[in-house]
Amino acid sequence: xxxxxxxxxxxxxxxxxxxxxxxxxxxxxxxxxxxxxxxxxxxxxxxxxxxxxxxxxxxxxxxxxxxxxxxxxxxxxxxxxxxxxxxxxxxxxxxxxxxxxxxxxxxxxxxxxxxxxxxxxxxxxxxxxxxxxxxxxxxxxxxxxxxxxxxxxxxxxxxxxxxxxxxxxxxxxxxxxxxxxxxxxxxxxxxxxxxxxxxxxxxxxxxxxxxxxxxxxxxxxxxxxxxxxxxxxxxxxxxxxxxxxxxxxxxxxxxxxxxxxxxxxxxxxxxxxxxxxxxxxxxxxxxxxxxxxxxxxxxxxxxxxxxxxxxxxxxxxxxxxxxxxxxxxxxxxxxxxxxxxxxxxxxxxxxxxxxxxxxxxxxxxxxxxxxxxxxxxxxxxxxxxxxxxxxxxxxxxxxxxxxxxxxxxxxxxxxxxxxxxxxxxxxxxxxxxxxxxxxxxxxxxxxxxxxxxxxxxxxxxxxxxxxxxxxxxxxxxxxxxxxxxxxxxxxxxxxxxxxxxxxxxxxxxxxxxxxxxxxxxxxxxxxxxxxxxxxxxxxxxxxxxxxxxxxxxxxxxxxxxxxxxxxxxxxxxxxxxxxxxxxxx
Amino acid sequence: xxxxxxxxxxxxxxxxxxxxxxxxxxxxxxxxxxxxxxxxxxxxxxxxxxxxxxxxxxxxxxxxxxxxxxxxxxxxxxxxxxxxxxxxxxxxxxxxxxxxxxxxxxxxxxxxxxxxxxxxxxxxxxxxxxxxxxxxxxxxxxxxxxxxxxxxxxxxxxxxxxxxxxxxxxxxxxxxxxxxxxxxxxxxxxxxx
Numbered sequence: 010x011x012x013x014x015x016x017x018x019x020x021x022x023x024x025x026x027x028x029x030x031x032x033x034x035x036x037x038x039x040x041x042x043x044x045x046x047x048x049x050x051x052x053x054x055x056x057x058x059x060x061x062x063x064x065x066x067x068x069x070x071x072x073x074x075x076x077x078x079x080x081x082x083x084x085x086x087x088x089x090x091x092x093x094x095x096x097x098x099x100x101x102x103x104x105x106x107x108x109x110x111x112x113x114x115x116x117x118x119x120x121x122x123x124x125x126x127x128x129x130x131x132x133x134x135x136x137x138x139x140x141x142x143x144x145x146x147x148x149x150x151x152x153x154x155x156x157x158x159x160x161x162x163x164x165x166x167x168x169x170x171x172x173x174x175x176x177x178x179x180x181x182x183x184x185x186x187x188x189x190x191x192x193x194x195x196x197x198x199x200x201x202x203x204x205x206x207x208x209x210x211x212x213x214x215x216x217x218x219x220x221x222x223x224x225x226x227x228x229x230x231x232x233x234x235x236x237x238x239x240x241x242x243x244x245x246x247x248x249x250x251x252x253x254x255x256x257x258x259x260x261x262x263x264x265x266x267x268x269x270x271x272x273x274x275x276x277x278x279x280x281x282x283x284x285x286x287x288x289x290x291x292x293x294x295x296x297x298x299x300x301x302x303x304x305x306x307x308x309x310x311x312x313x314x315x316x317x318x319x320x321x322x323x324x325x326x327x328x329x330x331x332x333x334x335x336x337x338x339x340x341x342x343x344x345x346x347x348x349x350x351x352x353x354x355x356x357x358x359x360x361x362x363x364x365x366x367x368x369x370x371x372x373x374x375x376x377x378x379x380x381x382x383x384x385x386x387x388x389x390x391x392x393x394x395x396x397x398x399x400x401x402x403x404x405x406x407x408x409x410x411x412x413x414x415x416x417x418x419x420x421x422x423x424x425x426x427x428x429x430x431x432x433x434x435x436x437x438x439x440x441x442x443x444x445x446x447x448x449x450x451x452x453x454x455x456x457x458x459x460x461x462x463x464x465x466x467x468x469x470x471x472x473x474x475x476x477x478x479x480x481x482x483x484x485x486x487x488x489x490x491x492x493x494x495x496x497x498x499x500x501x502x503x504x505x506x507x508x509x510x511x512x513x514x515x516x517x518x519x520x521x522x523x524x525x526x527x528x529x530x531x532x533x534x535x536x537x538x539x540x541x542x543x544x545x546x547x548x549x550x551x552x553x554x555x556x557x558x559x560x561x562x563x564x565x566x567x568x569x570x571x572x573x574x575x576x577x578x579x580x581x582x583x584x585x586x587x588x589x590x591x592x593x594x
Numbered sequence: 595x596x597x598x599x600x601x602x603x604x605x606x607x608x609x610x611x612x613x614x615x616x617x618x619x620x621x622x623x624x625x626x627x628x629x630x631x632x633x634x635x636x637x638x639x640x641x642x643x644x645x646x647x648x649x650x651x652x653x654x655x656x657x658x659x660x661x662x663x664x665x666x667x668x669x670x671x672x673x674x675x676x677x678x679x680x681x682x683x684x685x686x687x688x689x690x691x692x693x694x695x696x697x698x699x700x701x702x703x704x705x706x707x708x709x710x711x712x713x714x715x716x717x718x719x720x721x722x723x724x725x726x727x728x729x730x731x732x733x734x735x736x737x738x739x740x741x742x743x744x745x746x747x748x749x750x751x752x753x754x755x756x757x758x759x760x761x762x763x764x765x766x767x768x769x770x771x772x773x774x775x776x777x778x779x780x781x782x783x784x785x786x787x
Contacts, residue, residue: 013619013629117634141630141657174657175619175631251655319660336662340682340718347677348705350606350697352642383640388702551702556641559701 014178016171019142020079020109021046022178023149028186029053030076030104033064035430036459037083038118039172040111044081045462048471052186057462057471060398060430061086065093065108072106072162073198075189077153084112084125085397089431091132094162098133099208100198101160101215104189105153108134109165111172114288115315118458120378120395122313124289125166129266133212135163135219136266137228140247142176144228144263151228157189159219161212166265168288170245170315220267228263229272238330239280241273241293241304246286246316253321254331268296277302282330284309288316354383356557357533357573359498359524360451363422364391365553365581366505367449372420372512373408377401377432379424380458380526381451389554392422399423399431405446406439417512421448425481426456426464433488439517440489447511447518450481451498453526461529485519498522501580527573534574535590537567543586550578550587598628598651599752600659604678605670606695607641610741613766614668615646617745618752621762622650625754632657641698643674650752668748670727670741671695672711679715688719689747691727691740723747723785730781736771739778746782756783 014022020043024032032055034044048055058064061082068080082090087110094108110128113119129136137152139145145167152163196204223229238257242250243265250259260276262268277283277297285294285306294306309324310316325331354361364384367374368391376385376392377400385392394404405421423432428450439446456462463469468478485493492514496507504522511518536557546563557571558578565586567578576589601618605611615631622629627650634645647659665686669675675690682688690712699705708714716722725747731740742763749759759779767775 013623013631169634170632170657173633175629176654176657177623177628245657248655248657315658317658317660318656319663322660340684340715341680344676344679344714344718345708347673348697348699348707350641350643350673350677351699352607352640353698355640380640387704388698548703554698554702556698556701559696560703 011177011179013175014142014146015042015173015175016139016142016145016167017042017173018046019146019178020149020165020167021050022180023146024079025050025053026146026181026183027150027153028077028184029079029153030186030188031068031071032056032079032081033058033067034081035059035061035064035086036456036462037086037111038459039113039169040081040083040086040109041459041462042172043079043109044471047079055471057464059465061090062092065090065097068106068108069093069097069100072102072104073100074103074191076104077186078104078106079109079149080106081109082111083119084110084123085119085121087125087128089398091128094128094134095132096200097162099200099205099212102156102162103191105156106162107149107152107156107165108162109167112166112168112289114168117169120397122289124292125164126265126292127290129164129166133216134266135159135161135264136166137163137263138166138244138265139171139263140244140261141171142174142178145171146178148228148263155219155222159215159222161215161219166244168245216267220270223264223267223269224271226264226269229269230261231276232259232261234258236279237281238284239276239282240284240286241276241297242286243293244288246288249316249318249321250286252318254325262293265293268293270300273297274300274302277304286310286316286321289313351386352383353554353556354380355527356555356571357527357575359453359522359527360384361389361553361555361575362501362504362577363449363451363498363522364389365577366501366508367391367420367422370505370508370512372418373415375401375404375408375419375421377421377423377427379427381422381424388552398427399435402432402435402439402446402448405448406435406442406444409444409446410442417445419446420508420512421446423448423450424457425450425452425454425466428481429465429479433484436485436490436517436519437488444517445515447508447520449508450519450521452481452521452523453529455526455529457526457528461526481521490517490519492516492518493521494519495521495523498524499575499577501577527575532573534576536569536572536574537576537578537590538588539565539567540586540588543584545584545586547583549581549583553577553581598649598654599666600664600683601648601666601668601748601752602659602664602678602681603646603648603668603670604674605644606674607644609644609670610738611644611646611670614741614745615648617759617762617766618648618748620766621749621754621759622648622752624758624762627651628654630654630657643677645678666748666751668744670744673697673707675715676708676711682719687721687723687751688715689723689725689744689751690715691744692724693728693740725782725785727782730785731778734777734781735774739771739774742767742775742778743782746779747785749779749783
């Protein structure tokens with residue numbers, strides 16, 4: 010029986026079928042649905058960790074003790090988890106450990122498009138790259154087996170088009186979940202320098218055995234074809250090659266660390282011209298060139314963004330491999346440019362008023378990762394920066410310490426889930442090193458951006474159990490913050506007053522702007538109405554960037570189908586033209 | 595059928611493109627085709643432009659549709675039809691829901707919503723079908739079934755039997771909404787525009 014599954018659902022199925030006992034991760038597009046799917050299977054323990062480093066450590070511990078483990082995260086999450094990952098290559102595992110790295114070429118929902126294949130080489134772990142959902146499922150099993158056979162973590166590297174594309178998958182019955190015996194072994198698992206040096210040598214030996222395995226691995230295979238053109242490829246790029254270059258010889262690599270060097274040399278010897286088709290960095294190309302082979306890759310194809318079959322056809326036509334391509338019958342000439350439709354904060358979003366206020370107060374605002382990053386876009390423009398999870402607080406402190414002109418004018422804005430992920434240490438530092446910054450925690454009681462996952466302050470776990478909910482205000486006080494206030498972000502007058510007083514106050518302050526995500530509660534008050542007589546057409550309400558508000562014939566108009574009655578516009582209207590209901594402010 | 599049939603579903607977050615693509619994929623699967631579906635989650639969904647790519651055929655490799663390759667573009671909104679027009683394959687079909695949803699730059703007065711999109715597209719594409727799916731759905735009992743009206747219009751253009759579509763619809767939508775959705779599908783399937 011075949012089922013149509015996304016890559017993420019297939020990986021979850023693979024973990025279930027392969028006897029995974031524990032799975033951990035932190036939500037991040039495009040990886041999130043793996044654990045959401047896996048948690049619905051009977052008998053697999055799944056958890057959201059506060060961040061990827063903790064998730065990886067949970068996985069390393071469970072694997073050391075003999076359980077099969079899956080750890081999931083988006084590509085930038087591996088930066089956070091890199092510390093345990095690198096040394097876990099030294100210790101090795103006991104039960105198999107597969108780390109899913111979900112990369113995002115094209116940055117559909119990410120701040121960068123780093124190519125995590127380099128992590129596998131850097132950390133000296135094995136890597137598998139599926140090219141569809143069936144392979145994604147199969148490679149979880151294979152990865153666990155390789156992990157156990159070679160005593161090494163295995164990285165399963167997917168991309169957005171694997172994670173979020175659906176294709177047919179043959180399901181199988183699950184194997185029994187077993188836990189391998191554990192015995193204390195400090196020379197293997199206690200990485201002090203003396204033992205680390207031993208494991209370093211042992212790791213080199215394991216990698217050389219892995220390299221021999223890679224030569225024979227069933228996931229590395231040649232698709233025979235016309236020998237004039239040979240293409241080495243992996244992951245989703247394989248599908249684009251099959252589509253754009255039918256009939257050529259293909260070396261399809263499913264295991265991309267270590268590479269099957271002899272197989273690549275043999276393939277190169279069979280073909281007249283050797284090409285590499287890969288998204289992002291010239292990861293395969295550089296290694297193949299180091300073998301002394303003549304190969305064409307990035308001089309033909311871009312090293313940024315996603316590939317597709319159309320792009321391949323044009324590139325290979327330009328190189329003379331394909332005949333000139335007919336123009337795609339462009340019906341677009343002479344058409345007006347479609348105005349962009351950027352993502353925006355939802356109607357009723359509790360973050361909206363915060364950014365409106367910050368912009369009007371002309372503060373320097375370091376931002377963070379989440380839905381609220383949209384508050385930095387026009388017309389709200391209430392944010393100066395967004396770098397990585399937790400960066401807002403450290404950056405604000407850096408500004409505060411270094412630039413006298415901005416001292417006492419700098420605010421960090423961070424979501425509740427992001428604060429628990431990696432904001433706590435930044436705040437601790439601000440207290441310890443005597444900052445004058447103000448930290449705004451936008452507490453919408455969920456991890457909203459990735460689809461409302463629970464976290465340590467929501468009172469519920471991934472498995473649906475009740476859990477102690479951390480008290481954010483008490484946590485901040487315990488870190489040494491003297492000034493902690495909780496406000497309702499829909500009360501704009503109070504919010505503005507509190508921000509002004511905390512920014513002016515010496516020492517670090519925390520303002521918790523608390524109001525659940527509007528999509529979480531689905532609570533809607535009566536929609537706002539506009540008194541056209543009173544409306545002056547000043548467009549102040551438009552500065553809220555609310556999708557429900559528009560100008561009709563010079564007067565403000567509220568779409569009653571979209572409006573949830575948050576009443577922010579009622580509060581910013583200076584003419585008293587917006588009339589709210591009972592709910593909201 | 596040798597070459598895959600490519601269907602591009604474009605719209606705005608919240609319009610129900612995902613459900614429509616689910617029914618489409620299930621119907622294609624039940625008709626015995628290989629199927630691939632690709633969609634984007636996360637940041638793009640917050641009221642942004644959304645696109646789902648569905649390919650069906652004897653054997654489908656790429657989950658993506660390249661420019662100039664879409665046999666059918668199913669546009670849930672006028673501006674999105676314009677935005678994705680470059681994906682239209684010469685000789686293919688475009689089905690457009692008459693609805694307009696103004697993006698924030700337009701609402702804020704920073705950009706203009708082109709006012710004659712359908713005329714412009716009809717000048718360039720022979721097979722354009724325009725529906726007032728929202729109104730048709732309201733007549734069937736719920737504005738929320740506009741996506742299924744559009745699905746009905748799409749069904750006529752694809753090599754899948756009507757009965758197979760009906761079964762796929764029944765298997766996908768919650769039972770209490772089946773009656774409305776069946777009516778919406780029929781309305782879309784029968785629409786002449």
